[in-house]
Amino acid sequence: MRFNRRTFGLAVALATGTITIPAFAQEKTYNVALFSDFSGPFANIMRPVHAGREAVFAWWNAEVGKDLGVQIGTRTYDTRYDAAQAASLWPGILSELNPLIIGSTGSTDIAALSQRLPEDKVVMMAVGGATHAGWVDDSWVFFPRATYAHEYGGFLNWFYETQGRSEPIRVGLVGSQQALLTVDLHDGIQAFISENPDKAAMVDVIWDAPQPTDLTAPMRRMVNAGAEVIFVNSNTATVVATKRALQALGANIPIVTSSHNSLPTAGQTLGGLDQVEGDFEVYGMAVATEDATGPAREFYDLLASEYGLEAPWGVLTLQGIAQAILSVRSIEAAINAYGPDDLTGEKVREVLITETAVGNMGVIPDFSFTADATFPTEGATVNIGTVRDGRYTTAASDVPLANVKRW
Amino acid sequence: MIEFVNSVANGVLIGLLYALVAMGFVVIYRASKVFNFAQGELIVFSAFLMWAVVIDRQLPLWIGLPVTFIGAAICGYVLDRLFLSRLVGESVFSMVMITVGLLILMRGLIIIIWGAETRAFPVVFPLRPVIVGDIIMSQALVIGGVITIVLAFGLSWFFNHTRTGLALTAVSEDQQVALSLGISVRKSMSLAWIIGALISAIAACVYLSGRSLNLHAADIAFAALPVALLAGLESITGLIVAGALVGVAQSLAQYYLDPWLGLNIASVVPFILILLILLIRPSGLFGWKTIERV
Numbered sequence: 001m002r003f004n005r006r007t008f009g010l011a012v013a014l015a016t017g018t019i020t021i022p023a024f025a026q027e028k029t030y031n032v033a034l035f036s037d038f039s040g041p042f043a044n045i046m047r048p049v050h051a052g053r054e055a056v057f058a059w060w061n062a063e064v065g066k067d068l069g070v071q072i073g074t075r076t077y078d079t080r081y082d083a084a085q086a087a088s089l090w091p092g093i094l095s096e097l098n099p100l101i102i103g104s105t106g107s108t109d110i111a112a113l114s115q116r117l118p119e120d121k122v123v124m125m126a127v128g129g130a131t132h133a134g135w136v137d138d139s140w141v142f143f144p145r146a147t148y149a150h151e152y153g154g155f156l157n158w159f160y161e162t163q164g165r166s167e168p169i170r171v172g173l174v175g176s177q178q179a180l181l182t183v184d185l186h187d188g189i190q191a192f193i194s195e196n197p198d199k200a201a202m203v204d205v206i207w208d209a210p211q212p213t214d215l216t217a218p219m220r221r222m223v224n225a226g227a228e229v230i231f232v233n234s235n236t237a238t239v240v241a242t243k244r245a246l247q248a249l250g251a252n253i254p255i256v257t258s259s260h261n262s263l264p265t266a267g268q269t270l271g272g273l274d275q276v277e278g279d280f281e282v283y284g285m286a287v288a289t290e291d292a293t294g295p296a297r298e299f300y301d302l303l304a305s306e307y308g309l310e311a312p313w314g315v316l317t318l319q320g321i322a323q324a325i326l327s328v329r330s331i332e333a334a335i336n337a338y339g340p341d342d343l344t345g346e347k348v349r350e351v352l353i354t355e356t357a358v359g360n361m362g363v364i365p366d367f368s369f370t371a372d373a374t375f376p377t378e379g380a381t382v383n384i385g386t387v388r389d390g391r392y393t394t395a396a397s398d399v400p401l402a403n404v405k406r407w
Numbered sequence: 408m409i410e411f412v413n414s415v416a417n418g419v420l421i422g423l424l425y426a427l428v429a430m431g432f433v434v435i436y437r438a439s440k441v442f443n444f445a446q447g448e449l450i451v452f453s454a455f456l457m458w459a460v461v462i463d464r465q466l467p468l469w470i471g472l473p474v475t476f477i478g479a480a481i482c483g484y485v486l487d488r489l490f491l492s493r494l495v496g497e498s499v500f501s502m503v504m505i506t507v508g509l510l511i512l513m514r515g516l517i518i519i520i521w522g523a524e525t526r527a528f529p530v531v532f533p534l535r536p537v538i539v540g541d542i543i544m545s546q547a548l549v550i551g552g553v554i555t556i557v558l559a560f561g562l563s564w565f566f567n568h569t570r571t572g573l574a575l576t577a578v579s580e581d582q583q584v585a586l587s588l589g590i591s592v593r594k595s596m597s598l599a600w601i602i603g604a605l606i607s608a609i610a611a612c613v614y615l616s617g618r619s620l621n622l623h624a625a626d627i628a629f630a631a632l633p634v635a636l637l638a639g640l641e642s643i644t645g646l647i648v649a650g651a652l653v654g655v656a657q658s659l660a661q662y663y664l665d666p667w668l669g670l671n672i673a674s675v676v677p678f679i680l681i682l683l684i685l686l687i688r689p690s691g692l693f694g695w696k697t698i699e700r701v
Contacts, residue, residue: 043523207671217417248536
């Protein structure tokens with residue numbers, strides 16, 4: 001037998017273990033359907049979110065799944081943050097992919113599919129904060145974060161204490177009734193306020209289109225009503241319109257955003273971080289400041305250097321990572337509990353309910369779901385970001401979530 | 408009382424912006440009887456062009472503005488030549504369906520070329536508000552309102568007093584008759600699309616100056632739709648009155664009804680208004696009444 005130089009090199013490499021023949025043929029593959037919004041209202045934030053989650057699946061397959069004999073396959077579908085689109089695509093996805101988990105884009109996917117998921121036996125992993133959809137019995141929709149009301153309520157508690165208040169904080173809210181998460185925040189915050197009338201009062205609400213034309217007139221009403229903080233939970237366009245209206249009125253009222261409409265994104269659109277000086281963002285996830293250190297940053301650096309993550313270090317990338325890390329860890333827990341063969345969505349859901357979600361790489365805290373809520377309420381906390389002296393920084397870490405009764 | 412006056416003033420200005428957007432519908436309709444469903448996408452296309460030149464390429468506004476207007480005009484001309492002028496003599500329904508296809512095509516192209524991310528639109532008009540006593544108004548909307556009024560009267564004069572304008576009207580009346588009179592239907596339609604696209608570029612500057620830009624900016628075309636229908640689809644100066652009516656109704660509803668009802672009733676008010684008026688005047692407030700001799 002004659003060896004050429006390349007064949008000889010390959011034989012040596014195999015013998016010394018420098019390279020290994022992939023064992024994919026012997027590995028079990030389970031699928032995850034990644035719903036995305038590349039052309040809908042949140043298309044502007046989708047790229048980093050999606051890049052973050054894809055990198056996590058690549059990392060898990062290489063560093064965890066390989067040892068467990070399991071690979072996770074992913075396929076992406078553009079559901080456009082549109083309930084009708086999600087509902088119409090789903091039967092085809094189910095028969096074609098038979099996924100264990102759906103990585104959802106948010107409220108519209110939940111509205112479209114939550115009723116049928118128990119029959120289809122597929123877990124839906126939401127991205128971002130929870131809505132009251134996680135508060136229904138036997139839900140198959142799981143959230144990596146508590147409801148926006150829990151998070152914003154946590155902010156109100158923190159603001160109340162740090163400001164040494166004795167009077168209720170006068171809260172305004174700007175949003176679109178076309179964005180279900182804003183409506184949910186409104187209802188949840190009203191529930192928080194009814195439980196804590198000494199801490200906060202809702203003085204005005206502005207509902208407008210997702211891309212408001214001009215908010216100067218209604219914002220004047222809110223300013224006159226004495227709003228001290230303004231919650232803006234819909235998209236970046238609404239944050240920009242709110243800031244422009246406040247600037248036109250010469251009113252210096254801090255706004256509070258979340259992760260999907262964060263301060264860096266809004267600041268960039270407004271012309272610089274100085275435009276959002278003194279404003280806040282609040283969410284139960286690591287804050288991606290420039291000088292951040294710790295496990296979340298280390299994990300991001302690993303994904304960027306080893307697993308092709310090209311999205312920048314930022315809150316949107318972390319949002320995708322958070323969704324994916326909870327997904328892979330739940331599959332991992334199911335494998336540990338039931339073995340790698342014959343995994344089902346039902347088994348994944350079982351471990352999500354019964355076991356503590358750990359190993360979240362500091363992106364989201366370790367927490368437990370409770371029997372009546374498929375979002376974290378026990379163990380979870382929120383972080384608060386702000387812009388101070390033109391720098392994006394952390395205002396507070398590990399602030400307890402607010403207690404909010406079911407609404 | 409001052410809050411009422413403030414809401415009315417801001418409502419008039421927003422209504423004039425709607426009228427400016429609706430003017431693009433009307434100009435194309437008057438020359439071809441085609442209702443262009445892709446009008447919003449023309450606005451977004453112009454806006455992205457502006458962003459590409461001024462923000463992405465860092466070129467000054469005095470270069471960005473003419474480049475945007477020239478680009479918009481070329482876009483209007485190309486769309487007409489590629490899709491609409493081939494349908495001369497075909498049914499209006501076919502042409503309208505083509506504009507629905509254009510809407511989808513342009514959205515796709517914009518995403519492919521520029522992506523779906525939210526961008527910062529250049530500050531074309533100063534951000535400092537106009538303050539008259541206790542009334543505070545956006546300077547972009549004030550300047551935009553003036554532009555709308557001047558443009559409306561200018562275009563109205565063009566359509567009613569110039570040979571080219573009258574030729575456009577003749578084309579919209581009956582393309583076969585216009586052809587037999589020696590009018591070039593294709594040239595007339597191209598001109599209408601160029602004007603429609605230029606108006607879209609102006610509307611983009613007024614609407615988005617200093618704000619954020621993404622695909623959803625196209626939604627303003629749907630907000631402007633009631634204004635075009637209320638004015639009657641043929642009347643350009645009528646858009647001023649219709650725009651003011653819709654804008655004021657919406658603004659007052661947002662200021663007084665929304666908080667009372669806890670709903671965004673303001674977004675529905677223009678459509679309720681138009682239904683009421685069309686019940687009484689099916690051709691709109693200033694639309695042409697067609698009398699057929701039997």
